[in-house]
Amino acid sequence: MTSTREHGRSRLIRLATTAAAGAALLAACTTTGGEDGGGSSASGDVTVAGTYPIESLDPHGAQGASTGTQLAAQEIFSRLVKPAADGTPEGDLATSWKAGKDVTSWTFTLRSGVTFSDGSALDADDVIASFQRMIALNGPNAGNFPGDTMTKVSATEVVLHSPAPDASVPGKLGTFYVLPSGVGKDDTAFFNHPVGSGPFTVDAFTPSQSLVLVPNTKYQGTKPTLSKVTVRNIPELASRMTALRTGEVDVAWGIPDDQLASLKSQQDLTVKTVPSSAEFTMWFNSSIPALKDAKVRRAIWQAVDFGTIVGKLYPDTGKAADAPVTSVVLGHAAQPAVTYDPAAAKAALTAAGFDFSKKLRLQFANDEFKPFVQAVVSDLQKVGVQVEPLEKEQAVFTEDLLALKWDINFQQLATPSYDAASNLGRLYTCAARRMGYCNKQLDGLLAAAGATADKQRRTDLYARASRIIWQDAVGMYPMSVSIAYAWNSDLKGFVPDASGLPDFATVRTGGS
Amino acid sequence: MIRMIVHRLLIGVFVMWGAASLIFLVVRAAPGDPATVLLGPDATRSQLDQLHASLGLDRPLGAQYLSYLGDVCRLDFGESHWLGRPAMGAVLDRLPATIDLTVTATVIAVIVGLTLGMLAGARPGGLLDRVVSACTIALQSFPTFWIGIMLVLVFALTLRLLPSSGVGSPQHLVLPAVTLSFPFVAIIARLTRTSLAETMRESYIQTARSKGLTERQVLFGHALRNSLIPVVTVVGVQVGALVGGAVIVENVFAWPGLGSLVVEAVANRDYTVVQGATLLIAGIVVVLNLMADLLVAQLDPRIRTGAV
Numbered sequence: 001m002t003s004t005r006e007h008g009r010s011r012l013i014r015l016a017t018t019a020a021a022g023a024a025l026l027a028a029c030t031t032t033g034g035e036d037g038g039g040s041s042a043s044g045d046v047t048v049a050g051t052y053p054i055e056s057l058d059p060h061g062a063q064g065a066s067t068g069t070q071l072a073a074q075e076i077f078s079r080l081v082k083p084a085a086d087g088t089p090e091g092d093l094a095t096s097w098k099a100g101k102d103v104t105s106w107t108f109t110l111r112s113g114v115t116f117s118d119g120s121a122l123d124a125d126d127v128i129a130s131f132q133r134m135i136a137l138n139g140p141n142a143g144n145f146p147g148d149t150m151t152k153v154s155a156t157e158v159v160l161h162s163p164a165p166d167a168s169v170p171g172k173l174g175t176f177y178v179l180p181s182g183v184g185k186d187d188t189a190f191f192n193h194p195v196g197s198g199p200f201t202v203d204a205f206t207p208s209q210s211l212v213l214v215p216n217t218k219y220q221g222t223k224p225t226l227s228k229v230t231v232r233n234i235p236e237l238a239s240r241m242t243a244l245r246t247g248e249v250d251v252a253w254g255i256p257d258d259q260l261a262s263l264k265s266q267q268d269l270t271v272k273t274v275p276s277s278a279e280f281t282m283w284f285n286s287s288i289p290a291l292k293d294a295k296v297r298r299a300i301w302q303a304v305d306f307g308t309i310v311g312k313l314y315p316d317t318g319k320a321a322d323a324p325v326t327s328v329v330l331g332h333a334a335q336p337a338v339t340y341d342p343a344a345a346k347a348a349l350t351a352a353g354f355d356f357s358k359k360l361r362l363q364f365a366n367d368e369f370k371p372f373v374q375a376v377v378s379d380l381q382k383v384g385v386q387v388e389p390l391e392k393e394q395a396v397f398t399e400d401l402l403a404l405k406w407d408i409n410f411q412q413l414a415t416p417s418y419d420a421a422s423n424l425g426r427l428y429t430c431a432a433r434r435m436g437y438c439n440k441q442l443d444g445l446l447a448a449a450g451a452t453a454d455k456q457r458r459t460d461l462y463a464r465a466s467r468i469i470w471q472d473a474v475g476m477y478p479m480s481v482s483i484a485y486a487w488n489s490d491l492k493g494f495v496p497d498a499s500g501l502p503d504f505a506t507v508r509t510g511g512s
Numbered sequence: 513m514i515r516m517i518v519h520r521l522l523i524g525v526f527v528m529w530g531a532a533s534l535i536f537l538v539v540r541a542a543p544g545d546p547a548t549v550l551l552g553p554d555a556t557r558s559q560l561d562q563l564h565a566s567l568g569l570d571r572p573l574g575a576q577y578l579s580y581l582g583d584v585c586r587l588d589f590g591e592s593h594w595l596g597r598p599a600m601g602a603v604l605d606r607l608p609a610t611i612d613l614t615v616t617a618t619v620i621a622v623i624v625g626l627t628l629g630m631l632a633g634a635r636p637g638g639l640l641d642r643v644v645s646a647c648t649i650a651l652q653s654f655p656t657f658w659i660g661i662m663l664v665l666v667f668a669l670t671l672r673l674l675p676s677s678g679v680g681s682p683q684h685l686v687l688p689a690v691t692l693s694f695p696f697v698a699i700i701a702r703l704t705r706t707s708l709a710e711t712m713r714e715s716y717i718q719t720a721r722s723k724g725l726t727e728r729q730v731l732f733g734h735a736l737r738n739s740l741i742p743v744v745t746v747v748g749v750q751v752g753a754l755v756g757g758a759v760i761v762e763n764v765f766a767w768p769g770l771g772s773l774v775v776e777a778v779a780n781r782d783y784t785v786v787q788g789a790t791l792l793i794a795g796i797v798v799v800l801n802l803m804a805d806l807l808v809a810q811l812d813p814r815i816r817t818g819a820v
Binding site: 142206399 | 556593594595596605661664677765768773781
């Protein structure tokens, strides 16, 4: 008996020793800063948690409009015009730009002396070849320039011609990147180590996993002081937040409100929100009998307590919207607030002969919006309006959106060009058929606004267009979205970007 | 034995054809147009038509199917228009990470699961058996994402012993592999325990004991080998499931494996990648099952000789 007990004890001791040795070995061979993680260091390395994967570095291809490719492209390549951090257009390769008399042409004067990262000169031929490549590849960015062509005036001057007046060209060119001429359609070798004229060059790229950038020594502007920027794809929000807290990454953004309080309490992190061009937009399908009457649409809007919903769900990143586009977009004009009044809403619906037995289909595409949509459905239920929330997969959502297979459509709608032309001018015309709403007067205003380069006149025209959209309740516009950023306080010069595309060229660390 | 291998290989070919045909039909039956997903809602009709033609989606389904089967036979899985590169290239890029994760999780699961199962099955009804059974039920019951997040909280956030996500070093592999192995440990442990307990009641075990062999000799010399037959079969099936089914673990730990690629491809209606990845996974499952069958035949001479 004694020997069995002693045997058991010795086994227990052996087991404990093995476990302790294992733990020690684990501790000895582990550090939280792996090869691709580790946060900022004295050497000026910065690790970024990308919100979306970078699948491709080709800004003209199928991925050209994706956030991941845009984030990479703006660091590797140059554009004629780019949006500043607050959204206003500023010259990148172009030193100046001017619209032709009828706004069907735009002339861009190029900066001289610009070179690509391989030392070759960048000139008008590269700009034109890049534009032609973008159009030929027929990717999503090509859709911004239907029928447009580009011609060369001189080595430092190009002209973009549009088939119809288009005042929003400078804003839309924010997604057009210049590559050296001669890059083929599927030039994998080029895009593994692309040659660009942006502040960084590619050190290593693993699609959908990581992108390592190092400074471009031939960059025309102020050269980056960071020695390395690593963009890591961390799809899961909880994992991104953990990596930020442990210091494995230095910057993250797109942070939801419920995470902000704990991040703010962490001393070594700086947290900031910036207004973006995105707005919660809930279109009504005006082509169906139940929602044809503007009085009905306005009453439904009035029946939802958006102030409370936004305040509760998005205390930091939400603000009551006051126009169909946000305040950072050219053409924004504040409209009178729609007051929550369920009794008046119910009376207006009854007076308009609204059929309370009809169930309206509210479609949306992203799980993160479910609480918001459910709150709206709940408020509408209180006045007797029955709404069925339908969460759809993105591919199905887009198809149904275009086919008008919905009664109320929820989207977080951004205006990446920061110009109302690519939101109001594109989506609210009769020809667009986006929400079954057609108003000839609105069409006229939007066409006029797109046909003049006079900023003040455009703003006035969009203000009148916005008033019609708002008063006719083409949709409900509950919230302007701010983007929340958190970054390691050791980083200096980091500017949160309104598009969710921060630039790391001006960022520096203690050691860089 | 050779006859058995040939037979299994023929079945494998049939399975591959079935998988290829099924996935071809399923991805096309799903609502959502790949061209609309690719070009976005602002694409014009002519842009969409152009892309449909370029993707070959403007042809009749039968013609698409025949050319797809012909391409698959030539190991040409087509171009992913979403990713802008060959579909199989994108799939194979993800394979090493998947193999790393799956093999490590399997090794952990087999070692821990077999050990626990043996400890429990050697003395059914004993204290150790009850403890192991309770633990394995718990392991199987906890959702994988919860286990992953808990491990991250303890080992990455609190103790700062391991990285919370990503790839790049062996340390990065520890948490995802352990998370992925947990339910697998439970399955192997429970199966080993049940199988071993049954074997220990067999008459030949009584005979071995009556010959004066120690319990250790009985266990390792006679009981374990026969108990492993169902375990080997289940491990073969489960490893196959892990290859493409580790999506949640891949997401939690930002692990760039095949599972997350397939999910992204399905969401983007990237037919070529879905087809390529599915066929690769089907191929791996077929090979693993064949290996499991061979191993079982090695363990059980009756199967080798065709007696059963």
